[in-house]
Amino acid sequence: MQSETIENYLKTIYHLSSGNSAIVNNKQLADKLKVIPATVTEAVKKLHELKLVVYEKSYGTRLTTTGSKMALGIVRRHRIWETYLANELGFGWDEVHEIAEELEHIKNDKLIKKLSEKLGHPNFDPHGDPIPDEKGKIQKSNFIKLSEAKIKNNYKVMGVTDHSTAFLKYLEKHQLIIGAGITIKTIEEFDNSIILICQKKDVSISPKAAECIIVQTL
Amino acid sequence: MQSETIENYLKTIYHLSSGNSAIVNNKQLADKLKVIPATVTEAVKKLHELKLVVYEKSYGTRLTTTGSKMALGIVRRHRIWETYLANELGFGWDEVHEIAEELEHIKNDKLIKKLSEKLGHPNFDPHGDPIPDEKGKIQKSNFIKLSEAKIKNNYKVMGVTDHSTAFLKYLEKHQLIIGAGITIKTIEEFDNSIILICQKKDVSISPKAAECIIVQTL
DNA sequence: TTATTATTTTTGGCTTACCAAAAAATTATT
């Protein structure tokens, strides 16, 4: 099995199981990887033989400890590159994901080490997602989803969980950039949409969007 | 045909024909690409159909204008990355080639543009090789091979044509680093080896090594 | 020029990563 194929499967399993080694099913994987379920069946069988996942027929797949470590390594490379592209090369946070999808497959420990060093060993990428350290440890954060925010409280925008270009552009339009301070003004009773104050302006956020925005309690 | 495979063939044809669209043969290609000649035959046929090379049976292969442009693009990416790794990330010039072999395949015009910009649009990489510009134009240089150097003259070490780690380490040991000023002291009659002065020390260079060292006339 | 050597091409085969369609198993719905 090709290293890049393996990495894409492991990474996807990791994301779908939200880092918990929970079980993921073939359909989900097929959708994310843009292949048909039959292809996934084949692949997870091979990954099982490589002891990177535990695959149980007609049930599902989860990462082994080894697989999880590898996945964490890929996630680390991806997020280090995203941070580097944004902070050092001046890319917008809506552009970095796509490029990092390619860069993440370059496995050269020294390269990632140098990049991390130059960035001052960051713990979070420009989307606010945590960057696993060399050992795969992920820094816990006091981040919550904007949808869980409480009225009158102050928060700082830290990231997003949806990386689609459409969504990122939407945020930019509302000045909801990383680091922006916000205050919850109202939460509409009838549809749960949130009115918040950002840059002294009122901004209305739909519940769906609020689910995808990560904020830090201040 | 996979983009990375195409790129590796084009790049190799480019290097073997010394940028002149001269004819290269299957054996040479097979050796460089670490495949058997039969594989090359298959590949060049396909590249011919893609109009990237002109392949004549039992004769040889050369780049078309399109193929040449593509090759120049790959060479540009490779050398920009090498320069970036050395100048911005502090890698040694003996380390950058290997990493750039992978990075060169990431095709994102904006990325290369940003890297080049950050470097101040360099025309030469850390090995002294010219970096083609966005249009594929290569800056001419007054560089010569050390083997062509004349007695008593002064030169500056600008690069190498052999990127093997062994060779680069050999140079480093003799303090023959990029930018080093040298003076030709003697050229031995019987074996053409060169005695030069570098850092106030006498250094003897074999004719074979002298073939691989690029110097600039001062 | 013939013999020898080197290179190139052909042929048949392999693995990886995919797909399509059909069959089997699981899960959900009535």
Add this chain to the structure above:
DNA sequence: AATAATTTTTTGGTAAGCCAAAAATAATAA
């Protein structure tokens, strides 16, 4: 529980990129 819908697996097939061995061609030396 029976039926319908979904998911999973099996089966057969494809293209890319490789190899090994044999046949054909070209280049070199005797």
